[in-house]
Amino acid sequence: MSYIPEFLVIPLLVAFISAISLSIVSVFVVLNRWGFLAVGVSHGAFFGVTCGVLLNFSPFLLGVLSGFLLVLSVSIMKRELKGEEDVIIGFLFPLFMALGIIVFSIGKIGYIDAFSYLFGSIFLIDESFLLWSIVVFLITILFVAVKWREIFLWVMNEEMATSLGVNSSLIYLSLLLVTTMNTVLAMKTLGAILVSAFAVMPGLFAVMVSRSIYGLFLSSIIYAFITFSVGILVAFYLDLPTGPVITVAGFLVLLLFSLGIKFKDRRM
């Protein structure tokens, strides 16, 4: 690894651990149609992150807290107001975003910093984040390894799963929390605005190419690994911001594959 500059080792480690961890959760995000919820989580988390920066207290923890606050509010309002999820997320996430921007301006946090939180920059990743990424990765692996059967049953149909002995509310809340933690973690590399794309793209790829449960996770992880590698390399050599380059790389891989699948179908 001598050719990796020393100052990049930790940021790269964090970027890859968070990408792989998020790609595992991404399978459930896609199967659950939580794409827009992921948008909500990252924007909700942005508010917490800015508070963390202002108060000089773990932006990660406060980010997870406010992201989770947003999804819980969505879940409660959905039940109490009988509203549709996308409608509720649609007004809640700009609200959290607005709060974040207000905190930014109160704290006189510079626009360079704001930009890097919105669009991500791996150069702002420090050692404390390595610890967090390992913690989140382990929680994610543990949760999925122990509960995957119940999660899949729950994803298929919540009420049917209940009659099959699944504790639906436990699975729902845990999955929300794990999704939130992973989204906030990957925000460091991809930024609040772009991270939601990466919460769905690996899962989308997995659903496209695989037909077994094991295959879903494997293809999602491989996709995340490849697009992150390509994205970071290109960003590094062309001196471009990592988040946007990874997002575009991820899109191109998806596009190539769907064209490939179309082409294969044509020839049959």
Next chain:
Amino acid sequence: MDALNVKSLTVVIGGRVLLEEVSFSVKPGEFWAIVGPNGAGKTTLLRVIMGFIKPTKGEITIFGKKPKDAISEGIIGYLPQNAVFNISIKVLDIFRLLKADDKNISRVSLLMGIEDKLERSFSSLSGGEKQRVLIALLLLKKPKLLLLDEPNTGIDVVGQDNFYNTLKGLKEECTILMVTHDVGVVSSFVDKIACLNRKLKYSGDPRGALDCKLLEELYGEKVNLFVHHPECEGCHIYRNFS
């Protein structure tokens, strides 16, 4: 002991009376159909039995137990209305989610007639095939009471008979309560029928009971119904009821 006992069940949500003084009891091994117009409260009734909705008044027992206990003991299998979803994993993998052994899996596949579908991807199945797979999934747990909310949507006319016969064949396994709109055909397959429109208009033997007066009371207007002739097997003669 009754498989299911519903006593003076009343459900009021947001000031609206969805079910009013509904009482009936189901004996073990019986096959029941619940019929009634849209918005009659059929799904609500099943969801109260599942414990998802608290009754405003009245009591429900399942093999002598409260709904909550019955569910935690795993004796109810519930197929919600429009439960079909898309997931592109193999049917066999779905069955394995319940840690079922091969013997159990071949037992339920045989019961539901889906032995040749195990290697297929779930999303590639037809609507009717999916319903069968989901019922098979419920049967893996060997429930004593099966609640099916419109399981026959998406099944063609010929398939209907086949499907009802399949369900009839489950009588050895469990008690079945099935919601359906198919008033005409179903009455020749089930043991008992419950006609629900907020109140229970009728419950009991289906044969001969579904006359014009009852149907008009149930649906609120005159119904011209063709009822499946129970004695005719091959030729599918349909007899105009009125």
